[in-house]
Structures are given as structure tokens and as C-alpha cells.
Amino acid sequence: MLEIPSLATVASVAATRLGVALLASAAFAGAAVAQQSLAALSSDARNWPMAPRDYANTRFSALDQINAGNVARLKLAWSFSIGAARGQEAAPLVIDSVMYVVGPYDGPHPNQVFALDAVTGELKWSYAPKPDPAAKGVACCDVVNRGLAYDSGKIFLNTLDDHMVALDALSGKELWVTKLGDINLGETITMAPLAVKGKVLAGNSGGEMGVRGWLTAVDQASGKIAWRAYSTGPDAEALIGADFKPHYDWMKGKDLGATSWPADHWRIGGGTVWGWLSYDPETNLVYYGTGNPGPWNSNQRPGDNLWTSTVFARDADSGQAKWAYQMSPHDLWDHDEINENMLLDLEIGGGARKVLIHPGRNGYMYVIDRATGEVLSADPYDTVTVYKGVDLKSGRIEPNEALKPVLDKTVQNICPAPPGAKDWQPMAWSPRTKLLYVPHQHLCANFSTSEVSYIAGTPFVGATVDMYAGPGGHRGELLAWDPVKRAKTWSIAEQLPVWSGALATAGDVVFYATMDRLFKAVDARSGQLLWQFRGPSGFVGQPVTYQGRDGAQYVAILSGVGGWPGVIANAEIDPRVRNGALGFTGAMQDLPLYTVGGSALLVFSLGDGHDAAGAASPQPPAQ
Amino acid sequence: MRVSYTLLSGCAGVALVLAAVHAAGGEPAMLRVCADPNNLPFSDADGRGLENRLAELVAREMGAKVSYTWWAQRRGFIRNTLKAGLCDVVMGVPAHYDPVETTRPYYRSSYVFVSREDRNIDVASLKDPRLRSLKIGVHLFGDDGMNSPPVHALGEQGIVGNVIGYTLYGDYRDATPPARLIEAVEKGDVELAAAWGPLAGYAALTSPVPLRIVPIADGKDFAPLQFSFDISMGVRKGDAGLKKRLDEIIAQKSPEIAALLTSYGIPLAPAGAR
Numbered sequence: 001m002l003e004i005p006s007l008a009t010v011a012s013v014a015a016t017r018l019g020v021a022l023l024a025s026a027a028f029a030g031a032a033v034a035q036q037s038l039a040a041l042s043s044d045a046r047n048w049p050m051a052p053r054d055y056a057n058t059r060f061s062a063l064d065q066i067n068a069g070n071v072a073r074l075k076l077a078w079s080f081s082i083g084a085a086r087g088q089e090a091a092p093l094v095i096d097s098v099m100y101v102v103g104p105y106d107g108p109h110p111n112q113v114f115a116l117d118a119v120t121g122e123l124k125w126s127y128a129p130k131p132d133p134a135a136k137g138v139a140c141c142d143v144v145n146r147g148l149a150y151d152s153g154k155i156f157l158n159t160l161d162d163h164m165v166a167l168d169a170l171s172g173k174e175l176w177v178t179k180l181g182d183i184n185l186g187e188t189i190t191m192a193p194l195a196v197k198g199k200v201l202a203g204n205s206g207g208e209m210g211v212r213g214w215l216t217a218v219d220q221a222s223g224k225i226a227w228r229a230y231s232t233g234p235d236a237e238a239l240i241g242a243d244f245k246p247h248y249d250w251m252k253g254k255d256l257g258a259t260s261w262p263a264d265h266w267r268i269g270g271g272t273v274w275g276w277l278s279y280d281p282e283t284n285l286v287y288y289g290t291g292n293p294g295p296w297n298s299n300q301r302p303g304d305n306l307w308t309s310t311v312f313a314r315d316a317d318s319g320q321a322k323w324a325y326q327m328s329p330h331d332l333w334d335h336d337e338i339n340e341n342m343l344l345d346l347e348i349g350g351g352a353r354k355v356l357i358h359p360g361r362n363g364y365m366y367v368i369d370r371a372t373g374e375v376l377s378a379d380p381y382d383t384v385t386v387y388k389g390v391d392l393k394s395g396r397i398e399p400n401e402a403l404k405p406v407l408d409k410t411v412q413n414i415c416p417a418p419p420g421a422k423d424w425q426p427m428a429w430s431p432r433t434k435l436l437y438v439p440h441q442h443l444c445a446n447f448s449t450s451e452v453s454y455i456a457g458t459p460f461v462g463a464t465v466d467m468y469a470g471p472g473g474h475r476g477e478l479l480a481w482d483p484v485k486r487a488k489t490w491s492i493a494e495q496l497p498v499w500s501g502a503l504a505t506a507g508d509v510v511f512y513a514t515m516d517r518l519f520k521a522v523d524a525r526s527g528q529l530l531w532q533f534r535g536p537s538g539f540v541g542q543p544v545t546y547q548g549r550d551g552a553q554y555v556a557i558l559s560g561v562g563g564w565p566g567v568i569a570n571a572e573i574d575p576r577v578r579n580g581a582l583g584f585t586g587a588m589q590d591l592p593l594y595t596v597g598g599s600a601l602l603v604f605s606l607g608d609g610h611d612a613a614g615a616a617s618p619q620p621p622a623q
Numbered sequence: 624m625r626v627s628y629t630l631l632s633g634c635a636g637v638a639l640v641l642a643a644v645h646a647a648g649g650e651p652a653m654l655r656v657c658a659d660p661n662n663l664p665f666s667d668a669d670g671r672g673l674e675n676r677l678a679e680l681v682a683r684e685m686g687a688k689v690s691y692t693w694w695a696q697r698r699g700f701i702r703n704t705l706k707a708g709l710c711d712v713v714m715g716v717p718a719h720y721d722p723v724e725t726t727r728p729y730y731r732s733s734y735v736f737v738s739r740e741d742r743n744i745d746v747a748s749l750k751d752p753r754l755r756s757l758k759i760g761v762h763l764f765g766d767d768g769m770n771s772p773p774v775h776a777l778g779e780q781g782i783v784g785n786v787i788g789y790t791l792y793g794d795y796r797d798a799t800p801p802a803r804l805i806e807a808v809e810k811g812d813v814e815l816a817a818a819w820g821p822l823a824g825y826a827a828l829t830s831p832v833p834l835r836i837v838p839i840a841d842g843k844d845f846a847p848l849q850f851s852f853d854i855s856m857g858v859r860k861g862d863a864g865l866k867k868r869l870d871e872i873i874a875q876k877s878p879e880i881a882a883l884l885t886s887y888g889i890p891l892a893p894a895g896a897r
Contacts, residue, residue, distance in 0.1 A: 137697050138792070184795040210763055210790030262783045268763060268790050295763050297770040299778030300786070455764075455791065456665045456674075456696045456715050457801050457822045573702070577721070 038151050038195055039281060041095060045506075046547035051091040051147035051192035052426060053544070055279040056343040059428035060504045061545045065553035066606060067507030071521045071531045077554060077605040078121030080114070083107045085597035086570055087562020089144040089424070091192065091501070091542035092601065093155075094118050095169070097549040099556070100150065101601055105136055105143035105160040113148065113157055115172060119548035121603065125172030127157075127165075135161035135183045139190070140208045141564035141582065142571070146424070147192030147542070149200055151220060156200045158189040164202055164218055176223030180204070186211045194277040196286060196316050199226055203273020207291040207336065208582070213271035213308075215288060217319060227319035231271030231290040231307050232257045238307060239319045246323050247373040248395035251306070260303040269301070270294035271308035275338025275424050278356075280370065285313045285322055287356055287370065289337040296334060298405065304329035309337045311358055313373065323373035328362050328397055332405060333386060333447075334418035334582075335361045340426045342436070343370060346484055357483055359427055359438055361420025362397065364390055367483055379486045381479060382421035382442055383470045385413055410448035417445035417467045418583060419497075419564060426542065428504040433524050435489055437510045438479040441497035441565070442470040443587055465583025475587060478502065478512050480527060490527040496591065497565050500557070501542035513539030515561055516594040519602070535559040537598025538591070540566055554605045560598040561591070570597030653690050654682040655711045657704035660693040663799045664825035664887050665715055668693060673821070673887045674714035677729075680879060681712075681856075684872045695795060705859055712865065716857035723857035726869045729880050732820040733838045733851035733892040734773050737808050740833035744815055747837045749776045750844065756785065760804050760813035763788030772848040773817035773839060787813055802826060808834065824888035836890055851892040 041049040045062035053059050066074065082088065084107035092101040099118040105111055109128035116123055136143055139160060149156040154175065155167040162181035167174055180202060181187035186209025193202040199217040207213070213231035218224065229239040234255045246252055253259075258266050272291035279286050293301060293308035309328040314321050327337045342357040348367070356370035363384040367377045378390035378397075388398040403411055422440035429436050445467040469475045476494035481487070500513040508524040515538035521531040538561030545555045562570045565584050569591045578586030656678045660668035666675050668691075675689075682689045692709040694700055701722045705713055718728045738744040746753055754777065761774045777786055789807065793800025805826040807813045816823070817839065827834040839850045856873075858865045873880065884891065 134695070134795070137695055137699060137703075140698075182794075186790070186792050209792055210788070263758075263785060264787050268788055295770055295788075297774065297778060300763070300770065300774055300783055300788070302781075302783055455700075456659060456662055457791075457819050571702075574722070 047096065048092070048094040048544040048546045049150055050093065050194060051149075051542065052276060052278070052340065055281065057276055057278040057340045057426065058342060058344075059426060059502065060430055060506075062506045063545055063547055063553045064506040065547070066505065066509060066545070066555065068509055068523050068530060070606060071507070071509050073606055073608070074521065074531050074533070074555065074604045075607045076533070077603045077607060079603065080116060080121055080123075080601040082114070082558065082560070082599040082601060083112070084110065085560060085599050087142040087144040087566050088541050088558035088560030088599060089146045089563055090558060091147040092544055092556050092558070093148055093150050094544065094546035094556075095150055098124065098169075100148050100155055100169070101558070102145050102148050102157060103599065104145050104562070105131060105139070107599075110143075111145055111157065111159045113155065113167065113172070115169070118546060118554065119550050119552075127167055127172045127174065129157070129159050129163070129165060131159040131161040131163070132183060135159075135188055138183050138186050138206065138209055139188045140205065142562045142567045144190050144563055146190060149193040149195045151195035151200070154220060156193050156195060156220075158191065158193055158202050160188050160190065162187055162189050162204070164193065164200065164223070166220070166223060178218055178223040178225065180216050180218070180225070189274075191274045191276070194279065194286075195220065196279050199316070201277055201286065203288070205272050205274040207270040207272040207294055208296075210268040210294055211272060212267060212269060213273050213290055215273045215314070215319070229312075229314060229319045229321070230257070231273065231310070232261070232266035232269045234258050238321065239314065240321045243315070244321045244323065245372075246325065248325070250304075250394070250396070251324060251326060256304075256306045260306040262301055262303065265301050268294060269305060269308060271310070273338065275336075276340035276426060278341050278343050279316060280343055283371065284316050285370070286316045287311065287313050287341040287343070289327075289339060289341065289358065291336040291338050292331045292334050298330065298332045302330070305331070309335060311337060311341060311356070311368070311373075313370070325368065325373045325375065325395065327358070327360050327364075327366070332399065333414065335416075335420050337361055338424065339422055342427070342429055344429060344483070348376060348484060357436065359422045359436075359440070361416070361422060362387060363416045363421035364397070365481060365483065365486075377486050381438065381481055381488070382440060382477070383415040383444065384421070385415040385444070405447055410446050412446045413444055414447050415444040415470055417443040417587070418465055419443065423499070423564070425499050425540075426501040428502040428510065430504040430508070430510075430524050432506060432508060434482065434484065435524070436481040436483055437502040437504055437512070437524070438481055439476075439498035439500055439502045439512050440479060441476050441499070442472070442474055443467045443497065444470050445583060464579045466578050467583050467587035469587065476514070478510075478522070478527070492522065492527050496588070496594070499540040499563050499565055503543040503545060503555070505545055511543040511545075511555060511557075513541065513543065513557055515539065515566060515591060517559070519543070519557055519559075533602070533604070535602060536600050537561050538566060538569065538595035552605045554603050556601065556603045559600045559602055561595045562597060566591065568592060569595055651685070651687055651711075654678060654685060654687045655690050655692070655709070657692045657694060657700075657710035657713050659696040661795065661799065662696055662801075664821055664889070673883065673889070676883055677714050677880065680876060680883070681869065681872050684876065685868065697792065701857070705857065711858060711862065712869070713857040715854050718853035718855045720855075720857060724860045724862060724866050725855035725857050726866055727873055728853035728855045729873045729877070730884050730889065731851055731853045731892045731894060732890055734771065734817055735820045735823050735839060735890055736837045737805060737816045737818055737823040737827070738814060738835050739808060739811070740835045742814060744835065745837065746815060747840055749773060749780075749839060749841050754782050757814045759786045760807045760816040761786055761788055762791045762801065762804055762818065764791045771817070771819070772845070772850050775848055776841070776845045777817070779845070805830075805834075820890040820892070821887070824890045828888040838890060838892060
């Protein structure tokens with residue numbers, strides 16, 4: 001068993017990119033940890049070593065100290081303010097009883113990283129980069145950061161202004177900084193990076209800014225870029241070569257990333273990579289989805305617009321594509337497909353299948369053979385009016401022609417609305433119940449095309465999106481879905497979109513949280529509410545769980561409303577303008593009545609038999 | 624030149640102090656303007672833009688001085704500047720632009736076709752069949768899902784394969800990022816561009832090759848799309864006093880304002896044109 005000694009009293013100061021140094025107390029002996037592979041760290045249930053917990057993106061923890069029988073006694077153990085009242089979407093990482101967490105772009109120290117004792121909450125060090133303030137001006141939909149990555153004693157941070165930073169996990173000392181993109185071109189980074197085999201992978205955001213999406217692999221030791229795969233453009237730049245074998249014929253051919261667009265439009269065509277990455281060590285393939293095509297005005301870009309709204313499987317070492325599958329060719333509705341790809345081994349049709357499950361923003365739950373890209377099933381899991389179904393033979397989704405956007409006409413009853421049936425908020429899987437736990441929104445929209453808006457030099461006319469609650473009148477849901485039976489097992493209707501992630505544990509408890517300030521635990525088998533805690537601000541974060549060196553199991557989540565549906569409560573958006581925040585305002589006009597912005601990390605435990613606060617003797621931070 | 628926004632928070636404090644300082648006549652000693660530091664012909668940090676000159680004209684009438692808060696005119700511009708109290712007026716917004724209170728319009732312009740004079744292209748309508756074969760440049764925006772009216776009109780007619788999009792945001796390190804579209808016409812990368820008139824007209828003044836500017840005159844053919852817009856100044860909603868004063872100045876100084884617009888090459892559209 002690994003033991004972290006209580007604090008050594010070595011004080012050092014973290015040297016940072018621009019000399020902003022905060023405290024760095026306590027270099028603690030963790031050398032043994034640094035030597036462990038990420039896969040090994042992930043197999044130790046005490047840790048939460050990557051945002052989705054494991055390479056398969058299951059967000060399942062084998063810890064069972066907190067269970068359906070005792071979760072009702074869960075209590076706040078400690079808390080910590082991140083000091084930036086914008087959307088708190090990050091997953092804390094926990095490696096051997098040390099917690100690492102990153103803040104959004106806001107406050108005096110945007111994208112600040114904190115290392116905390118995971119048992120006592122004591123601050124060990126913090127690192128404050130100096131991202132360019134102009135980054136805030138090009139970020140779509142709130143200035144969130146979805147988490148850090150860890151590998152071999154290093155913490156990897158993406159800043160909103162497109163830098164990747166490596167920090168020494170023990171001291172917070174900056175090791176290298178690499179510029180990956182350019183805010184002047186509309187690029188930002190909000191996603192959590194993933195560490196894989198000596199590299200760190202990250203992609204860009206900015207699909208609404210005329211950018212070209214990419215996934216980039218950076219060498220962990222040197223900070224040098226190892227490869228970059230663009231989502232659009234010629235094969236050479238999309239890293240599509242001889243190994244590329246898509247399952248469906250319409251995705252075979254030369255340079256489809258360029259030829260499925262009008263002249264040169266692929267250069268500004270979106271396909272950004274701002275969601276989740278997963279990895280299969282057996283096949284050495286990395287899986288991820290790409291964003292919607294740009295611009296939203298779809299009549300300007302006839303063609304399939306490859307490789308936007310697409311799931312890619314790529315070789316982790318070279319970045320070369322193995323297969324791809326485009327969920328929504330020629331997307332009309334901002335249906336990015338950046339959502340997570342969960343890698344599971346399931347019994348389907350009497351045989352064991354290695355599958356990838358993709359909860360589509362388009363409203364379909366895809367079960368895909370992860371070796372070949374063949375779609376095994378695709379079933380609607382929320383109200384869908386804009387598509388008629390997915391043809392499994394051709395792999396093509398069938399748009400509802402009657403609802404295509406037409407200028408001078410308000411198209412009504414568009415479901416799912418532009419954020420999709422589910423957006424970035426990650427689902428969880430329990431191998432015990434064989435159920436997926438899917439936090440998602442339940443929204444429809446009216447879509448019209450004559451609103452005048454303005455940037456000096458360019459009065460323009462465009463789409464006006466007005467969102468509202470879907471059938472039943474609720475705007476969110478936690479859904480328990482059986483991917484083999486292809487059916488809902490149970491669901492919980494929520495008043496507001498469920499924009500937090502889900503967490504499943506071996507204690508048969510599922511955690512999720514709501515924008516009206518409730519952090520909840522429900523029974524994994526029945527959905528029965530077992531416990532809830534009223535937080536300081538609405539939740540859009542990712543719950544995680546870990547075991548401290550005191551032996552106690554903890555559950556942690558960031559509170560602080562925001563994200564695309566939440567900017568109305570944290571960024572002074574006028575709630576009367578229904579089409580503000582790219583149309584989300586109309587669906588969220590009442591949110592400021594429930595919560596304002598906040599920035600608190602909350603950590604819970606049962607608190608019995610484990611004197612959490614006293615487990616390590618507190619020491620004053622070094623001056 | 625890289626534009627720094629790091630002084631903005633400091634500016635806010637200064638601005639609040641200045642707002643409290645009024646000249647004896649009841650008019651403010653300082654006309655607080657929010658503007659883009661890199662967006663000619665409208666404004667730039669060196670004060671060379673049309674809207675800089677207009678601000679000086681207005682301030683002179685009020686017996687005030689001009690102070691600026693600089694912010695790129697992108698998503699959130701009004702929210703982060705005028706609405707945040709960092710200034711009291713934005714010199715150019717469309718008339719009746721909802722987030723602000725707008726003054727009476729001080730000019731009207733339209734979208735135009737821009738081409739090299741030596742190509743002798745006289746296309747004036749978005750319905751001209753030659754648009755199907757010419758290589759056309761447009762601004763593509765994308766933010767908020769919106770695009771310029773000519774882009775919609777071309778798309779509606781299926782004219783897309785020969786249309787090249789240039790992002791309006793461009794690369795902000797370069798001078799006047801939206802101007803890349805006009806430069807593409809100058810260089811011959813595209814044969815024709817559909818652009819907002821003031822941008823094209825200003826470029827034509829200094830272009831190394833003669834440019835032809837033809838207003839897009841399609842009336843109501845593409846309704847509800849419109850290709851001409853009234854432009855006003857914008858103040859915070861409820862700031863009736865300032866709006867009234869600006870209305871008076873616009874009325875009294877219209878000959879000077881017209882001369883200013885002409886000196887910037889701004890193509891003016893007739894009132895009521897669509």
C-alpha cells in the first residue's frame with residue numbers, strides 16, 4: 001500500500017510562465033507514485049487519475065464504503081473556493097490522496113491549478129498561469145475548463161488561450177509550456193486533456209468562430225508536438241492514409257474532408273475537438289468525436305461536410321485514422337458529436353462484442369463496434385423530431401425534410417434543440433447494474449432566420465434560436481439506459497437541464513447534480529433518491545470519488561453554475577433577450593432566480609470512524 | 624500590432640471617476656466612448672477612424688474631451704463595455720438595435736459588390752446569373768449562427784460551390800481583420816466580393832488597384848433579408864438625456880457628418896432603400 005508521509009516542511013516557490021508565483025508548500029515524497037503507469041493508477045480504486053476516471057470513460061468507481069444503505073449519512077468534510085465565479089465544469093483528479101483541480105477563466109488568476117491534501121483540504125501548492133485576457137472574448141458559451149491530466153509525476157493543464165502546460169505534481173513547478181493554437185483565429189481550449197503512452201492529447205474549441213478543428217499530441221517529456229490531426233481538409237492533414245478503413249462506403253474516397261465541402265469552406269469549417277477522449281490499450285486506438293460544421297447557416301455548405309460531427313478512431317502513436325463514422329452529415333442544428341465514447345465489452349446477440357457507446361447530441365444512443373466502426377444499434381433516448389432514424393445498413397441518419405431550416409420561416413418543434421439531447425456532460429456506467437446513467441437536457445426549439453444583429457462593418461441576418469422545455473415540461477433528466485436491451489430502465493425528470501456529469505460506484509449509488517444547487521445520490525437500480533445536499537451555487541461539474549490515506553471514501557464535486565445554459569446566471573446576460581447565449585437564454589430565463597455564480601469545491605464523506613480533518617496534522621502554509 | 628486589453632480593469636476605475644466630473648454647463652467633461660482599437664474604417668487606437676472623428680466632433684459640441692475604452696467588436700462587446708458602465712456611447716450600431724438605446728440615424732449604407740475595375744464586372748443584383756460562375760468572396764461569421772444577408776441570399780439560390788468564405792474575425796494581430804476579403808479582390812483570389820459598403824468604400828480609397836463598388840439593389844426580392852441599414856449611435860437604455868443631446872448634434876451637424884462620411888469613401892444608400 002502506498003503511503004504518503006504527512007507533510008514535509010520543504011517550502012519552495014513555483015516559478016511560473018510569467019513569474020506569478022503563489023505558495024508552494026510541502027514537497028512530499030511521492031516518487032513511488034510517479035513510477036506507476038496511468039493504467040495501474042486507474043486500476044487502484046482509491047485514485048481518480050483522469051477526468052473520466054479510466055481510459056474507457058466509464059466514470060465507475062469500485063469503491064463501496066459509501067453505499068445505498070448509508071449514503072443518507074453523507075456529510076460535508078471540507079470545502080475550498082476556486083475564486084472564479086464562472087462555470088465550474090472541471091473534474092478534480094486524485095492521485096494517492098492528493099487532489100488537483102483547475103478553475104475556469106475568471107478571477108484574478110484565471111485557469112489556476114490547486115493541489116490539495118485530499119483528506120484535510122490543506123492547500124499544498126497552486127499555480128497561476130497568465131492566459132491572454134482576449135481569450136475570453138473569443139470563447140463561445142462560457143469560459144470553462146473541464147479538467148487536468150496526470151501522468152508520471154506531471155500535471156498537464158490546458159489554458160483557455162491555447163497553451164498546454166506541464167507542472168511537477170509534487171511542487172507545482174512549471175516544466176514546459178507549449179502553444180497549441182491561436183486565440184486570434186478564434187481558437188480556445190476548454191477540454192480535459194488525456195495522457196496516453198508518453199503523450200498528452202488535446203483539441204481546440206471555437207466551432208462558432210470559423211476555426212478548423214484538430215486533435216494534437218504533445219510529447220510529455222519535451223513538450224514538443226508529436227502529431228496533429230485536422231478534422232477537415234485533405235487526407236494528408238487529416239492523417240488519413242492506407243490504414244483507414246471506414247465501415248460504410250460513403251466515407252471511403254480520397255480527400256473527402258475537402259471535397260465534401262464547397263470551395264475551400266473546410267478551412268473554416270469547424271469540426272472542433274472539445275469533448276472527451278477515450279483509449280483502448282489493447283488496440284492502441286484513441287477515440288473522440290468532432291464538433292459541428294461551420295457556419296450554422298447550412299445552405300452555405302452543401303455536402304456531407306466531412307469530418308465534422310464524426311467519431312474518429314486513431315492510432316495513439318501516429319495519429320493515423322483507423323476508421324471514422326459521421327453521425328450527422330451536413331448538420332443543420334449545431335449537433336456537435338464531441339460527447340464521450342465509452343468503451344465497453346457487452347453481450348450482444350449472444351456474442352461478446354467490443355463496443356463503443358456514443359450518446360449522440362442528435363438524440364440517438366449509438367452502439368458501435370469499436371474495431372470497425374459498424375453501427376450495431378442507434379436508438380432515440382430523448383424526443384427527436386428532426387430525424388426519422390438511423391439506417392443501420394447505410395449508416396446514414398435520415399433528416400426530417402419537413403423541418404429543414406428555411407429563410408423567412410420559423411421552423412417549430414425542433415427536437416432536440418441545438419445543445420442536443422445531451423451535450424458535454426458525461427454519463428457513467430456500472431458493470432454491476434449494466435446500466436448507463438445519462439445526465440442530459442430535454443429541450444426543443446423554434447428556429448427562425450431574420451434577426452438583425454451587429455458587429456461594426458457587418459450588419460448581418462441570421463438564425464434566431466428560441467429554446468423551451470420538451471414534452472412534459474421539464475428541461476432535464478437523469479436517464480438509466482440499458483444498451484443491450486436498447487431501452488430506458490428508469491429516469492428522473494429534472495426542472496432544469498442536468499449539465500453535471502454522473503458518477504456510478506460499486507456501492508450501487510449514482511451521483512449527479514443540478515443547476516438549482518442540489519447534489520444528489522440515487523439508487524443505481526431503482527433511481528430512488530437517497531441523499532441530497534443543497535450547495536452554494538448551481539452545479540455543472542463532474543462528481544468524482546476516491547479513498548483517502550485515512551481509509552475513508554470521499555465524494556467531490558465543484559459547485560458554480562455556468563456553461564452554455566448557465567451564463568445567464570453568472571455573466572450578466574439579459575434574461576429578456578430570449579435568443580441570447582446562442583438561443584439558450586430563452587430556456588433558462590428563470591435560472592437567476594435559483595442561483596448565481598459560485599466557485600466552491602465540496603468534499604463529502606460519511607465521517608464515521610474516520611477523523612478526516614485530523615488525519616494529518618495541519619501546518620501553516622510557507623510564507 | 625498586438626492589442627492589449629490588460630488595462631481594461633484599470634480603465635473601469637478611472638472612468639467612474641471621470642464620469643463624476645462635469646463641466647459647469649451641466650454637460651460631461653468627458654465623452655466616454657467604447658470602440659474597437661483595430662477596426663478601420665470605423666475606429667482604431669490611433670484615432671484614425673470615421674467613428675473616432677465623429678466622437679471628436681460630438682465632444683467638441685459638448686465642450687468635452689473624448690476618452691476611450693477599447694474592446695474588440697465581437698460577441699459580448701456591448702455587454703462588456705457599454706452595459707458594464709465602461710463608457711456611455713458606442714458610435715456605430717444599427718438603428719433600433721435592441722440591446723441599446725439608439726439615436727436618430729446619421730447615415731445609411733448598403734452591402735455592395737466589390738471588384739477590380741479592370742475586370743469590368745457590373746453585377747448589381749444577387750439574382751444576376753453571372754454569379755453562378757464568378758469566383759465570389761463573402762464574410763462568414765458563424766457566431767450566434769448568423770451570416771451576412773448576401774451569404775443567405777446566395778445560399779438560397781444554391782450559389783455556393785464558387786463562394787469562398789473569409790472569417791470576419793480574421794487574425795486580430797493583423798490590421799483591420801475584416802479587410803482580408805477586400806484584399807482577396809485586389810489580389811485576384813476572388814473576382815467579386817459581397818461586403819458591407821463602408822468597409823469596401825474605404826478600401827477603395829487607398830487600394831493599389833482601382834476597385835469598382837456597386838451597391839446591391841435587390842429591394843424586397845429576398846425579404847425578410849435587407850441589404851441596407853440605418854446606422855445610429857448607441858447609449859445605455861434609459862440614458863434619455865445623452866440620447867437627446869446626441870440627436871440634436873446629429874441634426875445640427877449633418878452637413879459636417881456627411882462630409883466626413885464622404886471623406887472615408889462610405890457609399891451612402893438613399894433613405895428608405897431596402
